[in-house]
Amino acid sequence: MRLIEKVWFNSHPAKYLLVPLLLPLSGLFWLLSTLRRLSFKVGLARSVKLTKPVIVVGNIGVGGNGKTPVVIYLVELSRSLGLTPGVISRGYGGQAPHYPYLVTAESTAVEAGDEPVLIQQRCQVAVAVGSDRIASAELLIAQGCDIIISDDGLQHYRLERDLELIVVDGQRLFGNGLLLPAGPLREGQWRLSTSDLVIYNGKKAKKNANQPLTMTLAATEVANVQSGQCIKLLDFIKLNPSVNAIAGIGAPQRFFDTLKTNKFNVKKQQSFVDHHSFTLADFSDFDDTIALIMTEKDAVKCQGFCQSHWWYLPVDATFSDVDRALLTDKIKALL
Structure with missing residues (x-):
């Protein structure tokens, strides 16, 4: 976890230095965001109503x-x-060839961002990414959503x-x-x-x-990153008494806690910043003889170089x- 996140969420002692230094910037942030909201409220800026909900x-x-x-x-x-739903997303971290970009089964996290690719692969649903969400939504409406x-x-x-x-x-x-x-x-x-x-x-x-x-959030199975093979959660734990774990999400400790709640014996865990772009070097310190488990969001970024002992834990709301x-x-x- 980054130091600033420890200050935000864990009351790290560094708060006594950082918070007073950053409060003026928070005041500026409040002013700008308030003015922006007011501009829409009084009609200086215009919201766009789409033809579909x-x-x-x-x-x-x-x-x-x-x-x-x-x-x-x-x-x-x-x-x-x-x-017939469609999903729009900013596509954080993606570098698509054009926007709005329609995510396909062949799209990578490098192109579209990790979350849009995850949603498209999991749901087989139309997903469009881009900073102009109205243009993305209109593209999906034209697709029949x-x-x-x-x-x-x-x-x-x-x-x-x-x-x-x-x-x-x-x-x-x-x-x-x-x-x-x-x-x-x-x-x-x-x-x-x-x-x-x-x-x-x-x-x-x-x-x-x-x-x-x-x-x-409930988990019932574990999926192999390389093959897509799914194994029931309890069966996987019996076959893998110890695992290593990584997480590159907004709250990685939540994932590690989920593993422990589901009776995983986590031998080693490592967290990365949200939307981290993984490379094979990120896994060099892990024992290759032990199953490595990650989040579904991380798995979509590792498919190009994943190993046979890498698995991910899908969760459902x-x-x-x-x-x-x-x-x-x-x-x-x-x-």
């Missing part, structure tokens, strides 16, 4: 909240209602949304509660009360949230019957 899944803080599993869940839920799900984009106010979901990390919550860069927040906690639904990942929803829901019914009703209301 738009669901935005975002967060008020830095990454690692669990947005991607929620997007995947909404894709499947929309399909169960007879809809009748509902658009935006992976992130909560602060992209140019895109008018019909349903807004904020995902909150139930463990880290809001860190020290400060705006960037002194804290991890892009918008203040007041923003929760303005959203249609607030989803707490891994912890009971707070009462002050607007329409709070609780989500858990799960909701109570009551919360699923609420999500279903919200989507039906858009139609």
Whole structure:
């Protein structure tokens, strides 16, 4: 974990030096973001209404909240209602030949970014990436999609949304509660009360949230990065009494905790920054005779050089019957 993240989330002693130094920048960030929101509110800047309903899944803080599993869940839920969903994403870290870029089964994380490739491979759904989310959405509508799900984009106010979901990390919550860069927040906690639904990942929803829901991430199998072979979780653990683990996501400790909760014996673990571009050299310190397990998001970036003993743990968002019914009703209301 980077030092600044330790200051944000773990009350590292360096906070006494860094936070006072960064607070003026947080004040400037607050001013600029407030002026930007006001420009849309008073009509100086214009939001664009699309011809099909738009669901935005975002967060008020830095990454690692669990947005991607929620997007995947909404894709499947929309399909169960007879809809043809499409997903738009910024495609962070990708270098596509043009934008908007339509992700295909042959697209790589280098081209499209790790999360869009993960979503396309997992769901076989139309995914478009680009900084202009409106252009991306219009491309998907032209492809026949009748509902658009935006992976992130909560602060992209140019895109008018019909349903807004904020995902909150139930463990880290809001860190020290400060705006960037002194804290991890892009918008203040007041923003929760303005959203249609607030989803707490891994912890009971707070009462002050607007329409709070609780989500858990569940794993049932392990998949081989190289072959795609899937093995039931318990069978894999029996065959591999010890594993090594890596994670290059927003909250890597959450992944390592998930492994331990599922009775994995983790011999060695190593974390990387979110969206890390892996190379084979990153794995040189690991014992090749022991299974190496990673997140699904990391796996899409390792397919070009993966080894036969590398595996990833797919996780699925799960909701109570009551919360699923609420999500279903919200989507039906858009139609």
